[in-house]
Amino acid sequence: MTERDGTLLGTLEHLILLAVLALGAEAHGMTIRDELHSRTGRDLSFGTIYVTLQRLEAKGLVTASMGAPTPERGGRAKRFFKITTDGRRAVRRSQDALNAMTAAWRDARTNS
Amino acid sequence: MAPLNLIGRALSCLLEDEYCVALMGDLAEERARRARADGPHQAARWYRTEFCRSVAAAIRQRLAETARSAPWSLAIGAYTLVGVLEVTMRLLLSRVWPDVAQPASALRIVVELPGIALIAYVAGRFDRRAPLLLGAMMLFAAISITTLSTETMSTAFIVAYLTIGPGGAVLGARFARARRTPA
Numbered sequence: 001m002t003e004r005d006g007t008l009l010g011t012l013e014h015l016i017l018l019a020v021l022a023l024g025a026e027a028h029g030m031t032i033r034d035e036l037h038s039r040t041g042r043d044l045s046f047g048t049i050y051v052t053l054q055r056l057e058a059k060g061l062v063t064a065s066m067g068a069p070t071p072e073r074g075g076r077a078k079r080f081f082k083i084t085t086d087g088r089r090a091v092r093r094s095q096d097a098l099n100a101m102t103a104a105w106r107d108a109r110t111n112s
Numbered sequence: 113m114a115p116l117n118l119i120g121r122a123l124s125c126l127l128e129d130e131y132c133v134a135l136m137g138d139l140a141e142e143r144a145r146r147a148r149a150d151g152p153h154q155a156a157r158w159y160r161t162e163f164c165r166s167v168a169a170a171i172r173q174r175l176a177e178t179a180r181s182a183p184w185s186l187a188i189g190a191y192t193l194v195g196v197l198e199v200t201m202r203l204l205l206s207r208v209w210p211d212v213a214q215p216a217s218a219l220r221i222v223v224e225l226p227g228i229a230l231i232a233y234v235a236g237r238f239d240r241r242a243p244l245l246l247g248a249m250m251l252f253a254a255i256s257i258t259t260l261s262t263e264t265m266s267t268a269f270i271v272a273y274l275t276i277g278p279g280g281a282v283l284g285a286r287f288a289r290a291r292r293t294p295a
Contacts, residue, residue, distance in 0.1 A: 029138045046138050047123070047166025050131045051173045066130060069137075072144050076137030079130055 009094040013061075015040065016052050017091050020062060020081050028067070028078045029053070053081060061087035126170040139163060176238055187245035190235040194250065194277070197227045218268040221276045228277060232284020233291075240289060247281030254278075 009017065019035045020027040033049050036042055056062045067078040083091070124132050139159060147155035201224055205213035212219045228250075235242035254273045258265065265273075 029134055030141065033138075045162060045165040045169045046135050047126075047169035048173065050127055050135045050166075051170045054128060054131050055177070064130070066134075070141075072141050073137035074140040076133050076140065078137060079134035 008097055009090055012044075012048070012052050013056060014091065014094050015042075016049065016056065017061060017083060017087055020083050021088075021091065025080070025082075027081045030078075032081070053079075056087070057081075059086075060084060061090055123167050123170060126167070126174055135166065139166070183239045183241040183245060186235050186239055186242040187249060190231050190242060190246045191249050193231045194228055194246070197224060197231065201227070216263070216265055216269050218266065218272040221269070221272040225276050225280050225283075228280030229283040229287070232281040233287045234284075236285045236288025237291070240285065243281045243285035243288065247278040247285070250277030250281060 015036055016032060019032045019039075023031050023035060029046055029049055032053075033044060033046060036044060036049075053062065053064070057064050062081045062083055065080050065082075067080055069075045069077045123135070127135065139162060142162070143155045143159045146158050150158075201220060202213050202215075205220060205223070211217065212223065214220070232243035232246055235246060251274070254277055258270050258273060
């Protein structure tokens, strides 16, 4: 399933895709969580992050690849994420919708 | 089996293998970092808490996704819970208030109202259509039983049976909607 049908992203999906974009090649579970925490103050669990990333991958908005296993991770590998063209398009569409509605709110505030 | 192993099995049901491995790796890496900074006991406590939080979050999100795609299954689940509530209330009331515990007691149905509203509220938090489906199912069941049953029923019981279930569902839906609506 892709986001070509014009459906807007959920808040968490939107934030996580923005974090993946911001982090570039370093986007994996822990860095995404830290980025969201430092920028938004939201203390999300790893479970929340990974369930959302799994859903975004299923929608074709991100691709994932496994890194090399490391000893400090108990021999487990990191999973790195990259945004796809559909993902960029979905972020742009949601961002445009947010900007348009924010402008509408500003106009209403100015007029009142 | 240790509790965390048991929870870990639940996690592997909720996430694909690669995601599960990555999540466990992140937890281990963060635990090691915290052990160096705050000591092993603090790190172990953080690990347990974060592990349980992660599983709870994964279950909640999975339930929400399932509910969004199938409000009927959620309504049927809620209806089953109403059945469990009814049996539990009858058992409890039979010890403290035997008259009210009778199957055809109108007061028993009234006592069940907060429970029905709570079940509808929880269902409504997942999908706003679910409480209304639940109310419709309860109304259908009430009409069927009151019209088809050959047992004698008081007017108070029939009125309570027809209104309390659907009314509780509507009440739960309203609470869920009020909670969902931002200030």
